[in-house]
Structure formats: C-alpha cells, structure tokens
Amino acid sequence: MSDTAENTAFDVLLKLSQNLLSDPENPKFREFKSTNATIQRSLINPKGAIEYAIEMGFRATVEDFQPKYVWHSTPENLVALRVGGEIIKEHVELAAAKEERSTKSKQTIAEEKAAAVKKALLAFEDDRKARKQLDARTKHYPPMSLMRPASQKPPQSPVFRTQGPGEALAGPVPRQGFNQESEDTILNEEKPIVDKEE
Template sequence: MTKALAVLLKLAENLLSDPENPKFREFKSTNTTIQRALIDPKGAIEFAIEMGFRATVQEFQPKYVWHSSPENLTALRVGREVLKEHIELAASKEERAGLSQRLAKTEKSAAVQNALLAFEDDRKRRKALDERLKRDGYPTTPSKVPTAVIPPASPEFSIQGEGQTLGAPSARRGFVHEDEDRATTEY
C-alpha cells in the first residue's frame, strides 16, 4: 500500500507543479507499474478518482485523465496533503517498529551474553573446585559423636504444667446434663 501512496503522491505533485502538461494529466491503466500500484490495491484507484482523474478510452487504450477545474484542483491539493500526512505517519510508525525490533534484538543478545558469562563462570568455579579436591582430597565425613546416655525414666512422674489436681469434678461447659454427671461421681 505504501507503493500506491507514493505513486498517488507523485501524480498529485507532478500535476500541481505543471497542471497544463499533458504528460502529467493522464496515465494508462494497462501500464504494469500503474496496475500494481493503483489498480490492484484496494482503494488506490478510487483515491485517484477523488483527486479528479476520470476513466476514458482514447484510441482503444483505457486511460485515466485529469480534467482541469477549480474543484479538481482543490481536490488534488487536499489529496496531496492527506497523502503526505499519511506517508509521514506510516514512516514514523515503521521507524518506531524498527526501533522496537532493534531494542528487542539488543535485549535478547544481552540475555544470551549474560547466560554465556554465567555458564563460563560456573565452569571456572567447578574447575577450581575439582582442582582443590584433587589437591586436598575429598573431605571425610565426621564420625558420629557419642551422645549422652539418658537413664530410664524413674517411676515417679514429674509433669510440668499449671498444677491442677485430678479427682474433683470440674464444671464442664456446654453439657446439658451436668447435674447427672455429678450424681454419678458422688457414689
């Protein structure tokens, strides 16, 4: 589509620079460049028609001819400005996309470089460790230290806690028949 915009802009600028030149006032629709740039892309030939070009046949040749009139001249100027703005916008968009791709590529190469450096550091560290182990020998596992022998528990139990005594019934919360429980423990 950018090719179509460039061809349309060239047609408009040529006509505005010399509107009476018959070479700039018409183009053949059978021309391969015109066909690829204006006829095949959607909307390109319609834009040329809006700028004042009309389809005609001269000597059995299909052509588009620009007819000079104040309305067509105004349409041609407006069309040229629209095309310039659109081409500039497309160029800046393409530039931003290219910059974004370059940044992504740079970040990717930096990540690859960091991974390679980390790999190289790991290889150097492992090599140094292997050399040290060969030189000093492998470390031996420490022998088990005998633990203190704990005598079996005495028959007297020592329970640490709050010091509550067993035997007296304690009030249990949430029981519906608490009185019946006391009656059975009193026997």
C-alpha cells in the same frame, strides 16, 4: 491489500499529485493509461486506490480505443488534488515514522536478547572457572569416605524422660479423686451410714 501494495499505491498517488501540482498544464502528467502494467499493479488492483485518484479529479475516458484516466483542470479538481496530495503525504510520513519505530523496537529487542545471552554465557564461564578453582583447591584433600571410618557408628541421640501424668519423681502416685486404682469411688464422697444395731 498487503502493506507493499498499499505503500506502492500511496507512492504512485503522491507522485501523480506532486507532478500535477508542480506543472498542471503538462499533458504527460494529466493522464495515465489503465492498461499500463505498473498502473494496473499499483492503482487498479489495490482496493480503493483508483477511487482515490477519481476523488482527486481523474476521470475515466477512452481515446483511440485506449482506456485512460485524465485529470481536468478545474478549481474544484485543483483543490481536491492539493488536499488529496497532502493527506497522502501525511499518511506516508506517519507510515515511515511507524516503520522506523518498529525497526528500532526490533533492534532494541534483538540487542536486549543478545545482551541476555552474553550475560548467561559469562555467568556460565564464571561458574566453570569457580568450579575449576574449587576442584584445584580440594584436589589435595582425602575423599570424605576416607576421613571417617566406616565401622564407627554415629552417636545415638540422648533419651530424655519427662514426668508424665500420675507420676512424681519418687514414683507413681494415686490419681487424684480415687482411693486406689482398682476402686472407682471418690475420696470425698460420703458413705451412707449403716446402723449396726439392726
């Protein structure tokens, strides 16, 4: 059931209960024809609406070949009518409050969105004005390409030399542990003693 059909059903049920509670002996308020287009649309077609009317005390009857629902005045039906009317009234009020909050929420979202758009447009306008002022100030300066001659090379980076392994400031030194670079013998290694007499 759509929200509009549901709201219409609740409105008709609330109106029926309020009319009967205000004047329970009025025959105009005590019955409704099920063939009526408004009743068909608001009570018969929506699911659960006619069942709710039956719970409030309306009963289906046929008079002169005309189907209708009639409310019979009994203490039980009067209590059911009061309770059913209060429940519907409370539901309608809650639905209205919810709809109002939803509308306010949508308005707030729309206002926030409009404020964000306005803020973005103002920022864009400020950027445009700042750029225009910068262009006006730099208009009288020569272009950067004319300020530096194209033939002049940029200065080279200085070359730094650091002391590497095996080098002293005076020149290369032999690596520790070797007599010379070409020999692979260790300095501190003892050489076998060979007798010359043999």
